[in-house]
Structures are given as structure tokens and as C-alpha cells.
Amino acid sequence: MALKDVTSEPLPVLPAREDESHKGTYGRALVVGGSRGKAGAAALAGKAALRSGAGLVTVLVPRAIQETVASFEPAMMTVGLGASNCDELLQEFAPEIKELAKDKNCLALGPGLGTSASTFRLVHSLYHHVEQTMVVDADALNAMAAWSEGLKHPSGSRILTPHPGEFERLTGEPCADEARVRAEQAAALCRRDMTDQTVVVLKGHHTIVTDGSRVSFNQTGNPGMATGGTGDVLTGIITALVAQGLETWEAARLAVHVHGLAGDLAAEKLGQVSLIASDLLNFLPEVFLKMGNR
Numbered sequence: 001m002a003l004k005d006v007t008s009e010p011l012p013v014l015p016a017r018e019d020e021s022h023k024g025t026y027g028r029a030l031v032v033g034g035s036r037g038k039a040g041a042a043a044l045a046g047k048a049a050l051r052s053g054a055g056l057v058t059v060l061v062p063r064a065i066q067e068t069v070a071s072f073e074p075a076m077m078t079v080g081l082g083a084s085n086c087d088e089l090l091q092e093f094a095p096e097i098k099e100l101a102k103d104k105n106c107l108a109l110g111p112g113l114g115t116s117a118s119t120f121r122l123v124h125s126l127y128h129h130v131e132q133t134m135v136v137d138a139d140a141l142n143a144m145a146a147w148s149e150g151l152k153h154p155s156g157s158r159i160l161t162p163h164p165g166e167f168e169r170l171t172g173e174p175c176a177d178e179a180r181v182r183a184e185q186a187a188a189l190c191r192r193d194m195t196d197q198t199v200v201v202l203k204g205h206h207t208i209v210t211d212g213s214r215v216s217f218n219q220t221g222n223p224g225m226a227t228g229g230t231g232d233v234l235t236g237i238i239t240a241l242v243a244q245g246l247e248t249w250e251a252a253r254l255a256v257h258v259h260g261l262a263g264d265l266a267a268e269k270l271g272q273v274s275l276i277a278s279d280l281l282n283f284l285p286e287v288f289l290k291m292g293n294r
């Protein structure tokens with residue numbers, strides 16, 4: 001199938017907020033991630049979802065880090081699972097997480113999740129049994145890479161957001177240097193699960209967004225963003241846009257643009273060297289205003 005390059009086509013827009021709307025109008029997002037030592041990843045995704053307009057954001061983490069995650073941002077709700085010393089999400093939590101997912105409009109799975117065998121089995125179970133649209137990132141991608149047929153037959157739409165290292169783990173092949181070839185690789189991954197509901201966001205300079213038939217090369221962003229946690233922020237932005245009703249392709253394409261623009265504004269003010277992931281959160285308001293949202 002020929003891949004259509006739609007980079008120059010207009011970006012999707014986030015609809016204007018109606019006066020008569022309320023927080024329920026803008027969607028419920030659930031971030032599932034975090035482990036001891038990587039509480040920040042889940043918090044960055046949660047805060048990014050709030051700053052990108054999601055009506056209600058809940059961050060679900062192992063109990064041992066719940067207070068830490070909650071302390072990053074009072075507007076974020078948190079759920080802590082397991083005993084007080086539980087520092088990683090485990091397979092046995094799957095039924096409870098599936099229950100909590102039921103009233104959500106979008107899930108993010110993976111930031112800071114950890115790599116134990118039990119965590120990987122949890123990821124597998126959620127990927128295959130949660131119907132809500134899910135952004136699959138970081139350690140959730142590593143979990144899916146552990147099963148050769150792992151990505152097939154998801155029970156809902158999935159947006160996969162690998163960096164080249166995660167892409168190689170998922171597919172067994174290194175990313176090509178040439179952008180067009182890399183796009184074909186990403187599209188092939190998209191088609192591999194044999195549904196037409198998967199979008200792949202292959203991150204890097206000029207991040208690739210593809211749904212298997214279309215591809216868009218992102219034009220924002222800079223090397224200042226090559227710093228830990230910026231991908232976790234992107235995951236939160238995509239999740240919020242899906243929660244607000246954008247389709248997966250539109251949400252991924254707009255989120256990648258918004259994320260890169262936040263990075264560009266941050267670099268202008270702070271310089272590429274000093275830019276850190278949490279700075280991106282502070283530039284998201286300016287980005288949405290620039291893009292015509294009130």
C-alpha cells in the first residue's frame with residue numbers, strides 16, 4: 001500500500017470550548033504508570049494531560065509512590081494500588097484497573113511503569129482487554145515487545161509512541177536513517193496488528209505519525225528536547241486530545257506538533273542546554289493560544 005505524505009495538509013484543530021460546557025465535556029483521562037524511582041514520568045504525563053485540556057485526569061500508580069505523584073500537582077487525582085510498600089504495578093491489579101478504565105475516554109499506559117515480569121503481564125492484559133483508546137508508551141512498549149505476536153488483536157484503538165530504541169525492540173529491526181524508509185517501517189508496524197485503528201508515532205527529530213496509509217512528518221521541535229521525560233509529556237498531550245474527542249490520527253498529529261512547539265518556545269526562552277521536560281508544561285498554554293484556542 002502506497003503511503004500518502006500529508007505533511008503539508010492543515011493540522012487538525014481543537015474545537016473551541018462552548019460556554020455551556022463543564023469538565024465532563026472535556027473527557028476523563030487515566031494515566032497508568034509510575035514505579036519507585038520513576039514517579040516523575042507518570043506525573044509529567046498527568047500534568048501534560050491537564051495542560052492540554054482534559055476535563056479530569058487521574059494518575060494510577062503503585063501505592064508506595066502515590067503521595068509523591070499527588071504532591072506534584074493538586075489538580076491531578078491519584079489512585080494508589082497495592083500495599084503501602086508496593087512500588088510497581090502488578091498483574092493482579094488488572095481487574096481493578098479495568099474497572100477504573102470503564103468511565104474513562106482515554107488511557108495512557110507505560111510512563112515509568114517498570115519492567116518486571118508481573119508488570120509486563122499486566123500490560124498485556126490491559127492492551128488486550130480494555131476497549132478504550134490507549135496511548136501505549138515507554139515500558140508498556142517494552143512489555144509488548146516481549147511477545148512476538150503481542151500487538152495483534154487489541155480490543156480498542158491504540159496509539160503506539162516508540163522512540164527508535166523502543167521501535168527496534170518491538171520490531172526487531174533498527175530504524176533506517178532515511179526519513180521515507182523510516183516512515184515505511186512505522187507504517188508496517190501500524191499494519192501489523194491487522195486492525196485499521198492503530199496509529200504509530202515514531203519519535204525523533206521530525207517525528208513520524210502514521211496510520212498505515214497516511215504519514216506526516218512533524219515540523220516542530222529541537223534537540224533541546226533530547227532530555228528525560230519529554231516523551232512522557234507527549235503521551236499526556238495525546239491522551240488529553242483523544243479524551244476531548246479527537247480521532248486517534250488527528251490527536252496524534254496535533255499533539256506532536258503542539259509538543260514540538262512547546263519545546264521551541266521553551267528553547268527560545270531557556271536555551272536548548274537547560275531545557276527540561278517539566279518546562280514544556282509551562283509553555284503549553286502559549287502554544288494553545290498561538291494555535292487559536294481561547
Ligand SMILES: NC(=O)C1=CN([C@@H]2O[C@H](COP(=O)(O)OP(=O)(O)OC[C@H]3O[C@@H](n4cnc5c(N)ncnc54)[C@H](O)[C@@H]3O)[C@@H](O)[C@H]2O)[C@@H](O)CC1
Nearest residue numbers: 038039040041111112113114138139163164165204228229
Ligand atoms: N522522570 C522520570 O521518571 C523519567 C522516567 N522515564 C521512564 O524510564 C523508563 C525507561 O525509558 P528510556 O526511554 O529512558 O529507556 P530506554 O532504554 O528505552 O531508552 C533509552 C535508549 O534508547 C535509545 N534511544 C532513545 N531515543 C533514541 C533516539 N531518538 N534515537 C536512537 N536511539 C534512541 C538509546 O539507546 C537510549 O539510550 C520509561 O518507563 C520512561 O517512561 C524516562 O522517561 C525519563 C524520565
Ligand SMILES: Nc1ncnc2c1ncn2[C@@H]1O[C@H](COP(=O)(O)OP(=O)(O)O)[C@@H](O)[C@H]1O
Nearest residue numbers: 163203204205221222223226228229230231232
Ligand atoms: N533532536 C530532537 N529534535 C526534535 N525532537 C526531539 C529530539 N530529540 C528528542 N526529541 C523529542 O523528545 C521526545 C523524547 O521522547 P522519549 O525518548 O520517549 O523520552 P522520555 O522517555 O525520556 O520521556 C520525543 O517526542 C522526541 O521527538
Ligand SMILES: [Mg+2]
Nearest residue numbers: 138163231232
Ligand atoms: Mg519515552
